[in-house]
Amino acid sequence: MTKHAKIPPQHQDSMPAAEHEMTPAPDWRPRYPGSGRLEGKVALVTGGDSGIGRAVVALFAREGADIGIVYLDEDRDAEDTRRIVEEEGGKCHLVKADVGDHDAAFGAVNEIAEHFGRIDVLVNNAAQQFVDFDLRDISEEQLRRTFDSNVMGYFFVTQAALDHMPDGAAIVNTASVNAFKGNDKLVDYTATRGAVSAFSRSIATQLLDRKIRVNAVAPGPIWTPFIPGSMSDEMVEDFGSHAPMGRPGQPWEVATSYLFLACEDGSYFTGQTLHPNGGMIVGS
Template sequence: MSTNMHIPAQAQDKMPADEHKMDPPPDYAPRYPGVGKLKDKVALITGGDSGIGRAISILFAREGAKVAIAYFYEDKDAEETKRLVEEEGSEALLIRGDLADKDHAENVVSRTVDTLGKLDIVINNAAQQWLDSGAEDLDEETLRRTMDSNVMAYFFVTQAALPHLGEGAAIVNTSSVNAFKGNASLVAYSTTRGASLAFSRSMAEALVEKGIRVNTVAPGPIWTPFIPGTMPPEEVEDFGSHVPMGRAGQPWEVATAFLFLASSDGSYFSGQTLHPNGGAIVAA
């Protein structure tokens, strides 16, 4: 699929939204043959059913990893991602539920280890966002829901995973360009992405002596279910055209950053952030 595509006006009335309803469909397909960068590894990918998480799941499978995919409730998208992972000759485990529930987060990790045998890589990617009507009008329920999904779940999954991670393991957390430049329409979401960035940097220092690397990917405007699930239709049209490259990014273009940081290619990286954002210059 070409990266230079027209995005028509559209919207969905739920968050997370459905990838299979998006027009055009996001491009998640890896571009190159696998060379075994993640051979014999097991990865837990939260939000792995769609968007960036789907692209990561497929790319990791192509590189030899078995993947556990934790997702909220998007069963149709999750089943399609499982099929795509299996097409790569790998194994996928689907685990449905709310990672903001500590018990469920612990269950996700234990099921991953019990079913796939171990745990080498944790990708904290699942998140939710809503447009703000103004900082003074932030709804408490929505604010708490955003914090639970985008901050507390990252803590819970990581806490549960740590006893299973050994030397050479990798944790990669999703942040956002908005953590660096701010966004007046996404105050709550941007705040949580700043928290995930600080979480990554702090955990990188805490775990370096154990040989566990922790890094961050901070995407810019990427064509994922976040967009029709959050924005009004007129803002979805030609989404991403404001960045220097003049277009939205595709999930596959972000997945490669996760692969670099999760594999031995990124062995000298910890506490760092990669910025697939279409050319926006932000502080590192």
């Protein structure tokens, strides 16, 4: 079991929040030497600047991939992640864009594809969440913002990427344990993650003829900028304690699922979901 530093109360008034302001810092570092499982590949990761996205980017770079990152507005986190990729010996291209906007999403994907020449692995990961204790408190503006980021963005980015992906490529979408068990404080976010699960299974079937594998990862409570960006001090301090393992997970513990599904190790997986969630037993 990974060591877990106690999380002190903290809150940031932004969504997405900043990783460099979190205490303790999320643990994104890969644990093992690379073995070339993504050697020569190009991976596009939305929301790759921080949190789970940063851990995925770091691990993919260690395994030999060059990385395109699409991020919203966290410039410092994005530059920090670019340095991580370069220290692993990879190339990194950053694009600042709101994937919930059709033209911005297509523009970002096309820029990365033109920069590297193709996209071999797509990770749809960018998302936002907001805590509300009463369904009636969810404003139309918030509802549309959450669905634009978490659902429309996945559609737009995937639509754009398919023109640049060779047969046999891989798509990995970020879902959530909440899509399987529900969450009464994150109703709109949970609904979007359910949509991602259905989206993943549907396009997995649609893309079988191109041998493009489509899978999802449904993390449990993971210590990422989502948490101080959406929760109160008290909720942050208690975060992850309800998981059977008694602690939140760290981003590096989730990134390995993405690598498995992105590389040939997962060659017989499509339309499936992996559940790094600290021991919560949920339907698949």
